[in-house]
Amino acid sequence: MKAITANRLRDGVVVFLGADAAWVEAFADAALFAAADADAALAAAKAQAEGEQFGVDVYAFDVETENGVPVPVKMRERIRALGPSVRLDLGKQAAA
Template sequence: MPSPDGTLHAITANRLRDGVVVFLGAAGAWVESFADAALLTEAEATTALAAAKAQAERDQFGVDLYAFEVESENGAALPVKMRERIRTLGPSVRLDLGKQAAA
C-alpha cells in the first residue's frame, strides 16, 4: 500500500560475500531481482530498514543498506532515481553485462 502521497519504497544493499546488489524481499529474505523486492510505505520502510541493518551487521551479510523511492510506470515498479535504476539492471556502459543482459 502506498504512502499517503502515493510513494513506495524498497530497500537495497550490497552483499558482502560477492558485492552483488540485493533487495529486501516480501518475506524478509534478500533477493537479487528488483521484481521480487518488497514495496513498502515510508513508515514500513523505516522500520524494515532498521531491522535489516541490525540483522545484516549481526550476520555480516551486507553493506550500504538504504531505502529508496519507487514509482509505478505503466503498471510496473521502477526506481525514481537513476542510481537505483542502474543498480537494478547492472552496468550502464555495456548492455550485454549485468541483469539487463538476461532480460
C-alpha cells in the same frame, strides 16, 4: 513506496530486501513498503544484515509505478537494479 537495497558482503552484488525478509538479487522480487513503514523495515534490515554479516550500505529508496510496474525513481537505483550502463550485454539486463 520504498524498497530496501544493500551490497552483499561476500561478492558486492546488489541485493534487495524481499517480501519474506530474505535478500534477493532481482528488483522485481523486492518488497515494497509504504513510506510510513519504511523506517521500521530499514532498521530491521540493517540489524539483520549486520547480525548475519551479510550486507553493507543498507538503505531505502523511492519507488514509483510506471505502466503498472514498480521502478526506482532515481537513476542510481535504476542502474543498480539493471547492472552496468556501459554495455547492455552484461549485468542483469543481459538476462532479460
